[in-house]
Amino acid sequence: MSTVTQVESATPKRPLTLGILAADIDTAFALRLVAGIIDRASALGARTVFLPGHPPSGASEFDRQFNLVFRLPDATAFDGLIVIGTTLQYHLPPKALEAFLSTLPQVPTLCVGFASKIVPSVVNDNYGGFREVVDHLIRQHGCQRIAMIAGPAGQGEADERLAGWRDACADAGLPPAPELVLQGSFSRASGHAAMLSLIERGIAIDAVVAANDEMALGAMACAVERGLHVPQEVRFGGFDDILAAGRLGVGLTTVNQSHYELGSVGVSHLLAAIAGEPAPGLTRVPTRLVRRQSCGCGGFYAQPGALAAKLPERMAGMLEELAVAPEREPHYREAIQLVEQGLSRALVEADFQPLLAAVHAVARDALAAEGHVFGVQALLVAAQRWLIEPRQLTPEAWAAAARWLQQAQIALAGLQDVALQERHRLHSEQAMAFRELLKTRIATFDLRKLLEHLSEALADLRLDTCCIALYSGEARIDSLDDFDLPTQARMLYAFIGGREQPDLHGERFRTHDVLPARAWELAAQSSALIVYPVFHGAEHFGFIVFSVDPVVGGPWETIRDEVSSALKASLLVSELAAARDALRSDLAQAREGQRELADIAHRDELTGLLNRRGFLAEARLRADRLHADGLAAAVIFADLDGLKQINDRHGHAAGDVAIRQAADVLRRGFRAADLIGRIGGDEFVIFTANADPDALAAMRDRIYRLFERASQDLPFTLAGSLGYVVAPPGDAISIEEMLARADTVLYEEKRRRKGAV
Structure with a gap:
């Protein structure tokens, strides 16, 4: 991996600007990836501009209008691009995704989550991770007939995981029989259907692995419904380590992949390429096997002889395994100490409550600082290896410790669900309040009045930055395929640092710069921005820029929709007023024209x-x-x-x-x-x-x-x-x-x- 110190732009007037192109950034996985990108870029002195379009293959006018943000980057304003192929590859076949990459500006470009043949890429080690879970079932549990529920054929991640299953079986002398391979679609329902097919056809198996956790959980639920005992009669393994994997009575053995690390490594490699270092064609970020009850490991897999004796050494090992960002290390050190103390008390008192209290305290801090408990979940997985010391425990005590850690994972899943529900509720209330404020405060579609009350609405949302830019001249689109963004834009409205910046209103700038230079200076504390197009039907007016907070997210699209609708109505009324005034002044214009003609004569x-x-x-x-x-x-x-x-x-x-x-x-x-x-x-x-x-x-x-x-x-x-x-x-x-x-x-x-x- 490249080691990158803080990088300065070739143009000293501004920091490096990285454009992030994606199809979706508000799923749980995507937000972890976004957090990794923002944290690493900010630590290295670069700013990020997220450009979330819709699937490039979308044929609807709405999709194509949205995807005009993909044309915003150019080689002057952007120093490098990251394409989040993790989501794009679900909508585009490999050739189409490669074709999309070839249309981007000639700046250093890196693809995350998709192994491209034309640009450097950073991906999770899908092949190695999946092979590890299959090897574990074969070597540790003696499985001989392992069924495979594959993902969509032709999808890069699914194909790599299928190859890992085949090679692991072949190397163990277990020819992969065709009847053991079933096709799924990454959904829980498809996993349930695949398991049902195995049972009804009477296929002899002793284990089932699936290309993702959702399918594995669906298959395991089907097995339980049909009276099979897990793991005594059939063992299960998955991939992703989603929170639900540790929630059921039988925890799912799976492969943990760090999307945060994926984004962080991607930024490091891109900045190295911008600095002139040779970029590796393909980098695979290591995954980690998480062994739980579904494979028969009972949730405890650490070998006592391999455990460190001293807490500082164990803590260093955990921090390295968790790939904690430097700025978060103090928080994680404190969290590890709390979990260590809670686990030790629980073992002494033979009571789960001290560990549960410690996990709750750590989770509350994580939710406040990061907006999720994914890091705490990974910490508990690592705790099985680094914090359970060989204290001559009885088998009963070891079983209790394993059970407590599993219960702590379930408690974390519940806390995460509550946090997500609270976030959705807050965003819904914010969106509703935003709409109501605009409706009640603006009795007419006057653009000036709209902008006057927009600041109040944004302040209520506690949003740091919101800027609206309109293209110079009309941008009414007849053919989206041939439409080039206008070269000039003007700042219609600027809200930066939590307050309106009227001095920026009306300022003109290059469209591809996203913001005027003075606005960038004011937004220096917001290292991450997100850009949405402002359009209505076939009319593309410009774009709206928000600050990004991956911890709390934001009702960005709701604001974009409301502003677009209000802007369209205001512009329409303005056009009608202009037409009315034009009719009234026809006679004066005719007289003025006559004077001009006379002057010419x-x-x-x-x-x-x-x-x-x-x-x-x-x-x-x-x-x-x-x-x-x-x-x-x-x-x-x-x-x-x-x-x-x-x-x-x-x-x-x-x-x-x-x-x-x-x-x-x-x-x-x-x-x-x-x-x-x-x-x-x-x-x-x-x-x-x-x-x-x-x-x-x-x-x-x-x-x-x-x-x-x-x-x-x-x-x-x-x-x-x-x-x-x-x-x-x-x-x-x-x-x-x-x-x-x-x-x-x-x-x-x-x-x-x-x-x-």
Whole structure:
């Protein structure tokens, strides 16, 4: 296994970001896996973004809408990906799952729970673990006819466990007879049906193993119903070590697989790959055989000679076997001491109550800190090996100790059931309260009011982070297969650190970044986030981001559903209001359009100045006002010198540049209130008020200097000549007459300048 110290991103501005793709993350197994991923990533300084879609093979619009979250990661925002194949492989055949993996971005990728041929994988040792339980039945109990209830054919884990059964039998010289293999579906009902078939066909067996505990429990229940004694007449073994395996009167011998460790090892390997270390193609996480009464071991399998004598040594061995995370070691050390003390008192007093009290105390702490008692269950399994010392106990005492540990497992199962029921009740109440709050506080579908009351609802849920992002522009999906996520999104609503962050509202960011940079900074304490799509029917609006707590879980999908529905209604009402306002403003828009069209008709396209029509119309109006006010007016005529030579030598594109540069010179040289127009190819006119001849002469010289400066950055000489005429106050001369006089003066100016040269 790779040893990974804290890893820093190649970009020091942010920690490493790991995307976790899965089909389901709220089952008991999945939550243990999630906890392992989050704890290990957090310990190594990486953050995790969970992207829970639906089965990629889903054909419904709802499934396909949900699966758009699988398109969120890209190689810029995500440093690596973990695909939880444990759940995906139940919905996709191996080839389809490999095809799905091949569509992911080109970043280091690792598959957990499915042995991929194209990306590194971390899986439980299904083959070795199942072979161990079969070997145990053969070698320790002398079984010769072991029936196998297999899982779905073609499913990776099921096939590996079937291979473990075959090889264990073959190596022991027990040819696996075809009649001993029965097909199941990983359900308890299929295990019951398989056992019933064995009994009714009269197949001789002395043991039954099943590819998972559910099928094994169903088969064992069928055997008891038909009057068979377990383990005297038939022995049983399973795989998974679910809580129910230790609940029945006869505990099920099984194989314990740590999903927590699976997630933890997966993160370590992925971070090593990101750091440039070579990644092993396939890593198998060891499993552990748990021997209980169903195989005939009586719940006690430790050999007295193999037990350590000192508690610190035994505690170290237990911690290593349990693969306890470093940050949880102090809690587990205390738990081991409590269980040791309770077991010792129980043995001295010949009473189960001291051990039961210790287990209850440890379980309460575990539920508060981790949300489950899976770790305590594993601790009790390990206690059989490490805490029962050889104290010269009588057979009766050994039997009592084994019985107490089994009863403690049953008590744990009950506590876990109560905790799960309480969690479901709490989530249901939270979801109902969330819906009611939105309904009672929001009388209309006003989006602003929805967001105002959302903070209150989220605070009641004690949720740390909830951010809603909408794609920029419309995202109405006609074809999900071809739909690419919009590149830009904006933050509609940000609730981080248990409170609203209004400064982030409206901030735009790259869709694939999931959150704006400032939001990531505020959410630094939430090392794990989960992303759900926000959609309604064929409309995909964006996504909603929550903080993840694998201990308490959360009604994430309920909030997503309520927000999506409310958002759709609010947007619909907004669209209807916009349409109503548009109808009301049609006339104003038409008038504005007419003004815009008129402006276009009066503007020169090349320079943006007024054209002949626009200049004459506006100049006439100004001239009339000046005449009425008794003020003087002036018209300046200007044209470029040598435009034909520029066109001939440098091309007409250069001639266009010269015309635009001349327009800029005139804009800079005259006042903003002056009227400037281009009335011909190289001809410009200016209308100005309150101008006297001396001021106009100074202005003309300034324009000439501006032409010279502009020429310094051009491959040709930019020059122009100006002629002007002044209409004294009260002189009713027309604009056309003034232009004609100014044109005459212009040509006189051209001759003067040529003569001066």
